[in-house]
Amino acid sequence: MTDQMLSAPEYASATLAPSPNFGPRPDGQQAHLLILHYTGMPDDDQALSWLRNPASQVSCHYYVHQDGQILQLVSEGDRAWHAGVSSWQGITDINSCSIGIEIANPGHNYGYHAFPDIQVEAVKDLCQEIIRRHNIRAEHVLAHSDIAPDRKEDPGELFPWSYFAENGIGHYSAPKSLGDGRFFQLGDAGEPVAALQAMFQLYGYGCPQSGHFCELTCAVVRAFQRHFRPELVDGIADQSTIATLHELLMALQAPS
Ligand SMILES: [Zn+2]
Structure with missing residues (x-):
């Protein structure tokens, strides 16, 4: 109908x-x-x-x-x-x-x-x-x-x-400040990349869990940054990006 x-x-x-x-x-x-x-x-x-x-x-x-x-x-x-x-x-x-x-x-x-x-x-x-x-x-x-x-x-x-x-619209956590530390980028591979992909997937993103930081993973990181860490949108999963994602996941899981 x-x-x-x-x-x-x-x-x-x-x-x-x-x-x-x-x-x-x-x-x-x-x-x-x-x-x-x-x-x-x-x-x-x-x-x-x-x-x-x-x-x-x-x-x-x-x-x-x-x-x-x-x-x-x-x-x-x-x-x-x-x-x-x-x-x-x-x-x-x-x-x-x-x-x-x-x-x-x-x-x-x-x-x-x-x-x-x-x-x-x-x-x-x-x-x-x-x-x-x-x-x-x-x-x-x-x-x-x-x-x-x-x-x-x-x-x-x-x-x-x-x-x-x-104003009560959307899920949000103040982005963590930019800084040094370990980061992951296009071409990286291994367990930590798979763990990072799992975090993005848990939040909701259509992120592959291959353990390879592929073009699609890079696109997911950029999308996340545009929304939650807009200061720098570069597709590199730096500490600020990962920590901001972690905060959001913790907030989702906290009893309300
Ligand atoms: Zn559109």
Whole structure:
């Protein structure tokens, strides 16, 4: 059963801009992940016409302009097509169990810049309501790059995750400061690399556990850094990266 196209926005301050690119969520599936994106296009017209063009086969639930205006393209109850090939905690059909928000920003290919305050506030308020409505756990608010580290870098290292955490959105631990110490990088191999890969996998990343620090492991480290240690995004698992990951894992396992 495919639901009707939206007739009214589900978020009070959103304006309807329906996209035909959606389907029903499979039986019994509900949104328990919230995925944040940037558009990665030079302007809104291009981004929106792409997200609303049947030929593109892509969409999102909400679109947030740089001036904070919000559009709703797909009903929260339906399955929008924003995640693509992706994985988290072993789940690969992310579209079926997530809500996707596109945040207007030209992205790394067209002049990536800081997200304006008014846009950040709009995304924050929207996320708070979605999290409340769908009971989304803190550690289930993710970047597109977290679930598709080898393909995506959005919303990128300029996204204000720490500010969002202060406002009750997302899982966060203050990043450990950069410094010396042992590190692992592309080409390294052995037990410690396998242990590191196991930590990333435990947190949720689709990280191979081969014991070889391969290109995909490097991409996972970069994705982690963009989200949790944005000061330096280089794909090298230094002490600061590993210690920050360790803190996050400990926080997840602590009784709440
Ligand atoms: Zn994306």
